[in-house]
Amino acid sequence: MRTLIFVVLLGTGLHGAAAVAHSLKYFYTASSGVPNFPEFVGVGMVDDVQIDHYDSNTKRTEPKQDWMSRVTEDEADYWERETGNFMGAQQAFKANIEIAKQRFNQTGGVHIFQFMCGCEWDDETKDENRPASGFYQFGYDGEDFISFDLKTETWIAPKPQAVITKHKWDNDKAWISSQKQYLTQRCPDWVKKYVDYGRRSLLRTELPSVSLLQKTPSSPVSCHASGFYPDRATLIWRKDGEELHEDVELGEILPNHDGTFQTSADLKPSASEDWGKYECVFQLSGVKDDVVTRLDKAKIRSNEKNSLVIPIVIVAVVVLALVVVAALGFVVYRKKNAKRPPSPVINPEVMEQLNPEA
Missing domain, CATH: 3.30.500.10 (MHC class I-like antigen recognition-like)
Incomplete structure (x- = not known):
C-alpha cells in the first residue's frame, strides 16, 4: 500500500440500531x-x-x-x-x-x-x-x-x-x-x-450547514455539507425520492479545523427543466430527521458569479x-x-x- 492520508469514508445504513x-x-x-x-x-x-x-x-x-x-x-x-x-x-x-x-x-x-x-x-x-x-x-x-x-x-x-x-x-x-x-x-x-x-x-451530535456549489454552468453541482459531528454520516442525491448512483460522485469525509467534519456529493443533473426533482439528503447517525436540500438554480453559489472560495481547513492526520x-x-x-x-x-x-x- 502506498502512503496514505487517513480519512474516514462515508458509511451507510446510519438510521439503524447498530452499536457505536x-x-x-x-x-x-x-x-x-x-x-x-x-x-x-x-x-x-x-x-x-x-x-x-x-x-x-x-x-x-x-x-x-x-x-x-x-x-x-x-x-x-x-x-x-x-x-x-x-x-x-x-x-x-x-x-x-x-x-x-x-x-x-x-x-x-x-x-x-x-x-x-x-x-x-x-x-x-x-x-x-x-x-x-x-x-x-x-x-x-x-x-x-x-x-x-x-x-x-x-x-x-x-x-x-x-x-x-x-x-x-x-x-x-x-x-x-x-x-x-x-x-x-x-x-x-x-x-x-x-x-x-x-x-x-465525543458523543455529541451536530448537524451541518449545506450549500449547493457549481464552478461553471456546465460543471457538476456539488452538495457540500460542513460542520457535522460525528463522522458517521451519509450524503446522497435523490430524484423523485429514489437514491441516485449514476452520474453521482461521492466525496470523502474530511476533518475541519474545529473538530467537526465535511463532505460533498457531486451530481451531473439531466435537463434543467427536471432540476426541481433532485434533492441532496444528509443523514447523521443518531439523528432521526434528515437534512434535505432541494436543487434550486437560484440557491447555487457559482465561482463565475462571486468568485467563491470555500474556506476548508483540512487537518492532515x-x-x-x-x-x-x-x-x-x-x-x-x-x-x-x-x-x-x-x-x-x-x-x-x-x-x-x-x-x-x-
Missing part, C-alpha cells in the same frame, strides 16, 4: 533528512479526534483536548509516563531508520519510518465476546513493511527485507503474547476510559505508509507492574537483535 464503535489509534513518524521538521512525532487519536501530541523538539507529551485533563484524576503520573513511552519510541525509531537503510542498501537522502496501532470497542457488547480488531502496522518510505495478523498471531512481511524481522518476531512467543494482550485487553480498556472522559464532546523492519517492543506486561501505560511502549534495546549484521 469507538477507536483508539497511535501514529508514530520518524524522519531522516527532512529539514525544518521534527525527527519524531507521535500522536494519539480517539474516534479520530487527536488527544495528545509529542515531538522530538518539545520532548514532552501534551493534551490536545480539554477533557484529557481528567486522566490525572485517576493516574497522577499519566503525562510523565506517556512522555517516557514516546521518548523510548523516538530512540527506537531513529535506530530503525538506520537499520532499514542498511537493509535497502541506502546511504543518504530523505527517509520516513512509520507505525500505527489501534483497536476498537463498542458500547453495546461491553466486555463480552470482544472481537479481535486490533492491529500493528509498520512502514518505510511509503511502503508496507511488516504487520501483525491478530487472528493467526503471526507477522506478515510483504518485503524481502522484512523476512528476517518476521522470523525473529514469530519465534518470540512471549512478545507475541504481549502484543495480543495489549490489542485485545489494555487498548480497549483505555478506549472506554477516554470515551468516558470525553463523553460530552498522520501520513502512514505501513511499516518497517524495525524492532518495536510494545508493552511488556509484567505481573509486578500494576500501572500499565495506555500507549505502546517501544524498547530501544530490541533494536540490536534486528540489525542485519547480527
Whole structure:
C-alpha cells in the first residue's frame, strides 16, 4: 500500500440500531533528512479526534483536548509516563531508520519510518465476546513493511527485507503474547476510559450547514455539507425520492479545523427543466430527521458569479505508509507492574537483535 492520508469514508445504513464503535489509534513518524521538521512525532487519536501530541523538539507529551485533563484524576503520573513511552519510541525509531537503510542498501537522502496501532470497542457488547480488531502496522518510505495478523498471531512481511524481522518476531512467543494482550485487553480498556472522559464532546451530535456549489454552468453541482459531528454520516442525491448512483460522485469525509467534519456529493443533473426533482439528503447517525436540500438554480453559489472560495481547513492526520523492519517492543506486561501505560511502549534495546549484521 502506498502512503496514505487517513480519512474516514462515508458509511451507510446510519438510521439503524447498530452499536457505536469507538477507536483508539497511535501514529508514530520518524524522519531522516527532512529539514525544518521534527525527527519524531507521535500522536494519539480517539474516534479520530487527536488527544495528545509529542515531538522530538518539545520532548514532552501534551493534551490536545480539554477533557484529557481528567486522566490525572485517576493516574497522577499519566503525562510523565506517556512522555517516557514516546521518548523510548523516538530512540527506537531513529535506530530503525538506520537499520532499514542498511537493509535497502541506502546511504543518504530523505527517509520516513512509520507505525500505527489501534483497536476498537463498542458500547453495546461491553466486555463480552470482544472481537479481535486490533492491529500493528509498520512502514518505510511509503511502503508496507511488516504487520501483525491478530487472528493467526503471526507477522506478515510483504518485503524481502522484512523476512528476517518476521522470523525473529514469530519465534518470540512471549512478545507475541504481549502484543495480543495489549490489542485485545489494555487498548480497549483505555478506549472506554477516554470515551468516558470525553463523553460530552465525543458523543455529541451536530448537524451541518449545506450549500449547493457549481464552478461553471456546465460543471457538476456539488452538495457540500460542513460542520457535522460525528463522522458517521451519509450524503446522497435523490430524484423523485429514489437514491441516485449514476452520474453521482461521492466525496470523502474530511476533518475541519474545529473538530467537526465535511463532505460533498457531486451530481451531473439531466435537463434543467427536471432540476426541481433532485434533492441532496444528509443523514447523521443518531439523528432521526434528515437534512434535505432541494436543487434550486437560484440557491447555487457559482465561482463565475462571486468568485467563491470555500474556506476548508483540512487537518492532515498522520501520513502512514505501513511499516518497517524495525524492532518495536510494545508493552511488556509484567505481573509486578500494576500501572500499565495506555500507549505502546517501544524498547530501544530490541533494536540490536534486528540489525542485519547480527
